[in-house]
Amino acid sequence: MKTISEIRSDFPILEKKIYGKPLVYFDNGATTQKPECVINTINEVYRSYNSNIHRGVHALSDIASQEYENAREKVRSFINAEKKEEVIFTSGSTGSLNAIAFSFGERYITKGDEIIISHLEHHANIVPWQMTCERKGAKLRVIPINENGEIIFDEYLKILSAKTKIVAITQVSNALGIILPVDKIIRAAHSLNIPVLIDGAQGIQHGITDVKALDCDFYVFSGHKIYGPAGIGVMYGKEKWLNEMPPYQGGGDMVKNVTFERTTYNDLPFKFEAGTMNFPDAIGLGTALDYVLSIGRENIENREQELLAYATNRLSGIKGLRIYGNSDKKISTISFLLKDIHMYDTGMILDKLGIAVRTGTHCAQPVMDRFGIDGTVRASMCFYNTKEEIDFLGTGIEKVIDMFSK
């Protein structure tokens, strides 16, 4: 495995100074930084073979189309999907979730049906389903969480019923970093023949995700959270569902034959890829996945778990600091508040020290409501972060306490 300094030198932005201080980037849950190879790929697309895909007969269009399809194959292999046709490119997790909530809803959901989500979802896995419920007269059911932020599995089993048409659940809580028992959730739903969607926005970049082993029916993620470009994402679906679901957007490339009387749709995956797709970023995502594989997903997971343990220990030692989300299964994210100090004040001073954290509800307002708070400070780490940076955060937090408790 590469050394930490070799890894860090792969990411040009990590050398940046903020207010004259070295950047400590702990906002990886919002977006990750990009390795040089991804930046080079995007550059290469526009310099060498930019041309619309699946359109022209000319050489450049052929190269671009080929590279785009190669990227699709890289995604398939990365998540271990059965077929390439089951991998649809979208604008991101949010785009994928909206597409599925609409198309699945159109095909399978009617009045009186129920959709199950959890209390840990971010808004992108709540609002699209609320919209489907409103359109179809269906009902949203929510799996509650306990004081530690873990879902209460027995409550899930209680609301799972013949009325349930789909279970849409996050793999990892973005606000608290808690990993959900998705395998158990899927098994329970499948025993009643109910399909399950896994929102991998916060899961794909930590450890190994295998959609075949999980047997999930849908899986979505964003490119920018796994060291790839922004504006590209993936919607994986089992072929049997995707074939039956109607497209959610009409336009070029998604059709076989168009007359004013009738249009026939193209086959998978193109049925769900209307118009010119974001092929440069799809190709960039392919490079990002290659990069992750070159570091090794197990190596990444081990390193991040080490950082989590170190940071949990360092921060728990600070008097007046409360960590939200306590579970033995977490990604390297710590959500916390300081006693009697507003998260905004904390974030503001940490920023001045060159430490980037996120403050607020993390687009997961119900989670905050559950704990009766307005939001938290979230430090989300990944494999290119270091223990020295965690120490620096610890010292920074102590400085904050010192400033505001005078």
Add this chain to the structure above:
Amino acid sequence: MTINQVQDSIIDEFSIFEDWIDKYNLLIDLGRELPVIDPKFKTKDYLIEGCQSKVWLHPEFNGNKITFTADSDAIITRGIVALLIKVLTDRTPDEIISADLYFIDKIGLRQNLSPTRSNGLLSMVRQIKLYAIAYKAKTSK
């Protein structure tokens, strides 16, 4: 003092400090001097939208001048509101409407505020000016 005289004195006060941490400490101290809003006005009606932290602002008009009281749950924000109030309280609606708030840039506050945070600051200024416009309309009827 005129609005601009108060602004200039704030700029002077902040210019003594080179280090950002001292500027923030000053802001924290200023927050303590804030004319605090009557708790009965700490309601949704007086909450300013667009800030990361909660800010309540209450105007009182005596027919000539507007007096502001406020509060925030975040200390730095309270300091920022305190500065705005220092400049704009006990002024006529016309004075407030035509005020050019140059002190925000001069004390190095705006470049320390990211766009969303800065929006909070702009929301506060906008709300104060809106109150002034509303009272002006009322008196000229």
